[in-house]
Amino acid sequence: xxxSVRNVADLVRWAKVNxxxxxxxxxxxxxxxxxxxxxxxxMTGAGVRNISxxxxxxxxxxxxxxxxxxxxxxxxxxxxxxxxxRLRWRSVASPQRRAALPDVPTLAEAGVGDVxxxxxxxxxxxAKTSPATAPAASRRRxxxxxxxxxxx
Numbered sequence: 356x357x358x359s360v361r362n363v364a365d366l367v368r369w370a371k372v373n374x375x376x377x378x379x380x381x382x383x384x385x386x387x388x389x390x391x392x393x394x395x396x397x398m399t400g401a402g403v404r405n406i407s408x409x410x411x412x413x414x415x416x417x418x419x420x421x422x423x424x425x426x427x428x429x430x431x432x433x434x435x436x437x438x439x440x441r442l443r444w445r446s447v448a449s450p451q452r453r454a455a456l457p458d459v460p461t462l463a464e465a466g467v468g469d470v471x472x473x474x475x476x477x478x479x480x481x482a483k484t485s486p487a488t489a490p491a492a493s494r495r496r497x498x499x500x501x502x503x504x505x506x507x
Contacts, residue, residue, distance in 0.1 A: 356424040363399075363446050363465035366425070370401040377403045379425040380418065382411040388427035391448055391472045395427070398468045418442065430455070448472040 356376075360369050370377035379396075381389040384407045396403045403425060408414040411432040417423040418433075419441060426433075434455060436442040446465045447453050450473070462470045 360445075361443075363460075363462070363467060366445055367399045367401045370403050370425075374402050376424060377401065378406050378423060379403045379427055380406045380408055380414045380423040381427050382408055382414055382429075382432075387472050388429065391470070392425075392427040394470055395462070395467060398470060 356366075356369060360366050379392045381392050383389065389405060389407065392403070392405055395401070396405075406423065408417075411428055414423065414426055414428060415432060415436070418426045419436065430447075430453065433442055433444075437444050437456070444456055444459045446460050446462050446467070447456060448462050448471055450461070450471050452459060452461060452464075462468070
């Protein structure tokens with residue numbers, strides 16, 4: 356994608372002019388990022404095609420390697436690369452701007468419409484796992500890594 360694509364409106368214009376290049380990647384079929392990308396396409400008429408990956412890591416590799424021009428993914432997988440300048444964030448799908456990305460507009464602010472998708476992460480273990488063997492963080496009622504993903 357050219358550097359001239361600075362915001363969501365530019366992205367939609369670029370996708371319409373370059374339908375053969377306008378693909379978006381997501382980490383898995385049926386995932387929230389996949390559905391968000393499809394909703395984005397429907398609401399903007401951008402004409403982007405979805406490409407399913409087997410997880411966020413291969414998607415991130417192709418995004419950083421410029422084989423994939425657009426990605427819909429969770430904040431936690433790409434934030435480091437945004438902060439170092441290797442990736443540019445166009446918008447967030449949260450109801451408000453993220454604390455970690457205060458200059459990045461929401462999809463609503465970018466003119467896409469009222470579209471939100473908030474990531475949820477959990478700790479999982481087999482049903483009969485002894486509490487003594489579970490990680491210390493899972494024994495707490497709530498846990499938020501300081502500064503991660505723009506969480507407060």
